[in-house]
Amino acid sequence: MDEKHPDWIDKVAEWSRHVGMNPTRVRWKLIRWHEKRNRDRRRLEQKVDHIKYEHKTCDECGAVQDRDAKVCSSCGAKLATRTMHVLRRLGIIAPEALSLSTVLALVIMTAYARVWVAQGGGFHAPPGKLLIDFGADWHLGYGDERWRLLTAAFLHMGFWHLAFNLIAIATVGPQVEEIWGRLAMLFLFVVTAVLGFVLSDAMQPNALTAGASGGVCGLIGAAAGYGQRLGTTRGKTIRNDMVKWFAYTIVFGFAIGANNWAHLGGAVAGAALGFAMPPAAWNRRALLPLRFVVKLAGVAATIAALAIILTRTPTPPSTGADPQTARLDLIAQICRVERIDHRAASGLYVTTFTQIGLGDITYEDVGEMCKGMVLVRDACKRGQIDAGNGDQHAYCSAIERALSDL
Numbered sequence: 001m002d003e004k005h006p007d008w009i010d011k012v013a014e015w016s017r018h019v020g021m022n023p024t025r026v027r028w029k030l031i032r033w034h035e036k037r038n039r040d041r042r043r044l045e046q047k048v049d050h051i052k053y054e055h056k057t058c059d060e061c062g063a064v065q066d067r068d069a070k071v072c073s074s075c076g077a078k079l080a081t082r083t084m085h086v087l088r089r090l091g092i093i094a095p096e097a098l099s100l101s102t103v104l105a106l107v108i109m110t111a112y113a114r115v116w117v118a119q120g121g122g123f124h125a126p127p128g129k130l131l132i133d134f135g136a137d138w139h140l141g142y143g144d145e146r147w148r149l150l151t152a153a154f155l156h157m158g159f160w161h162l163a164f165n166l167i168a169i170a171t172v173g174p175q176v177e178e179i180w181g182r183l184a185m186l187f188l189f190v191v192t193a194v195l196g197f198v199l200s201d202a203m204q205p206n207a208l209t210a211g212a213s214g215g216v217c218g219l220i221g222a223a224a225g226y227g228q229r230l231g232t233t234r235g236k237t238i239r240n241d242m243v244k245w246f247a248y249t250i251v252f253g254f255a256i257g258a259n260n261w262a263h264l265g266g267a268v269a270g271a272a273l274g275f276a277m278p279p280a281a282w283n284r285r286a287l288l289p290l291r292f293v294v295k296l297a298g299v300a301a302t303i304a305a306l307a308i309i310l311t312r313t314p315t316p317p318s319t320g321a322d323p324q325t326a327r328l329d330l331i332a333q334i335c336r337v338e339r340i341d342h343r344a345a346s347g348l349y350v351t352t353f354t355q356i357g358l359g360d361i362t363y364e365d366v367g368e369m370c371k372g373m374v375l376v377r378d379a380c381k382r383g384q385i386d387a388g389n390g391d392q393h394a395y396c397s398a399i400e401r402a403l404s405d406l
Contacts (some may be wrong), residue, residue, distance in 0.1 A: 005031050037144060044244035056080070066386030075280055080178055100182040101173025104189065105166050105304060109211055111154040111164050111309045118314050124346070127160040128208050133314035135305075136210040137197050149201075151305045153193035155210035164252055165212040172245060175238070179226055179279055187298030188273065192218020192266040207259065218270035220245050225274025242291065267281045 003017055013027035056065045056079055062403070070079055103378040115134055119126045132138055134150030155163040175347040189212075196214025198205065220242045227239030253260040380396035 005034055009034065017117045076283075078279065078283060099174055100186050101169055102175060104173065104302070105169050105185060107306050108154050108156070108162070108166065108169075109307060114310055115155060129211055131157065131313055133209065134309050134312050135346060136208055137201070137209045147304075147308065149194045149197045149377050150190070151308050152197055152210040153190070153212055153215050154302075154305050154309060156212070157210055161211055161256065161258065164249075165216055168216045168220075168222060168245065168249070169212070172216065172223060172242070175223055176219045179223065179293075180277075180282060181291075181294035183298055184228050184282070186302060187294045188218055188222050189215035190301045192221070192273070193262075194270045195269040196262035196264075196266030202261050202263040203261045207258045208264060211258065211262070213258060214266035215252070216266070217246060217249055217263045218273075219267035220249070220272035221267035221270025221272075222268075223270075225276075226278060228271075229275045229278050233365075241279040311394055 009027060009030045012030060013023040016026040017023045023075055025330060054068060055067055056072065058065055058072040058079060063072060065072055065079060072079055078120070091257075111134075115130065116122075116125050118134070119130055127134075134155060135148050137148045137152035147265075156165065171187060176188060178190070193212065193215030196217065197209065200209055224239045224242035224246070227235040227237070227242065229235070230238075246263075249262055249263055252258065253263055281287075377396075382398065
């Protein structure tokens with residue numbers, strides 16, 4: 001041993017002989033424990049010295065800078081504040097006072113509250129029809145309403161879905177803000193969320209989907225791409241941390257049946273953007289007009305999405321609409337999809353079917369149901385329909401209105 005061990009170790013080892021223990025074994029165990037304690041103490045002292053280190057280190061080139069410097073003297077990259085450097089050395093990544101990550105989380109929670117009120121409270125998942133009313137993405141049913149690619153990123157399919165995404169935004173968002181700036185983070189979230197839903201629509205066009213996960217994975221991918229491009233020890237640490245976060249998201253997605261195609265699309269798009277545009281290049285004076293447009297687009301898209309969600313008027317069957325009319329409208333909506341993909345039509349509204357008394361149906365049943373609706377409409381036109389005890393004219397009018405474009 002290089003370091004002399006204290007005398008008490010020999011005394012304890014000798015004393016152990018009297019209680020039936022092996023003195024040599026006891027002695028070596030105490031020596032190893034003593035050495036480990038010394039190593040831990042030295043490591044703690046080094047960590048404290050590192051935290052108290054007066055100078056900054058440039059994230060881009062690794063050059064040591066004065067504690068008051070705002071721009072790196074070697075590469076011109078923007079330097080984080082002294083407080084952020086200390087928090088990073090402590091292992092704490094926290095948003096700044098006016099973090100856009102916090103604002104983004106508040107926007108998402110506001111959208112969730114709007115749907116929550118419309119569904120009558122509770123922690124159960126909102127019905128699919130209600131989510132569609134507020135702007136969820138459903139490619140087959142609303143192929144011409146491309147704004148749903150944006151609004152879907154601010155809606156969620158339940159409390160735990162929302163909670164996971166808020167935790168991820170609070171963890172990853174501030175790191176992306178520190179790298180590219182606050183408003184740039186918002187743009188990255190929006191554009192990668194939209195691209196994630198584009199991939200989702202291409203791979204599973206019959207899926208009803210919503211959630212911020214695609215944009216969150218976009219932020220994760222952007223930070224990972226930046227870390228890979230940076231190549232320093234800190235860069236590799238950021239990359240590895242982001243890869244872990246993406247793995248958590250994918251596992252969580254499988255666990256709750258979330259849309260992993262949107263996750264993948266957002267992550268790939270974010271990684272490409274993060275790798276292609278390091279902060280040193282992004283902050284060049286020549287790109288000032290582009291930065292302005294990008295930041296404005298992110299803010300405008302977020303405001304527009306929230307405005308659409310807050311001003312939508314849902315019309316679920318339970319809102320007091322005539323039950324027969326609501327039922328016919330729902331079946332007609334399914335029949336429109338049936339013309340494109342009968343499997344998608346049968347799988348979309350199982351929950352809503354149960355709520356209006358249809359129960360679970362198979363995709364074979366959907367085709368027959370839609371043919372029957374058309375036959376009823378034709379019979380109405382010929383005056384051959386019997387509406388039972390109801391108003392024949394009102395019934396046929398509801399049929400005609402529901403099937404007007406079929």
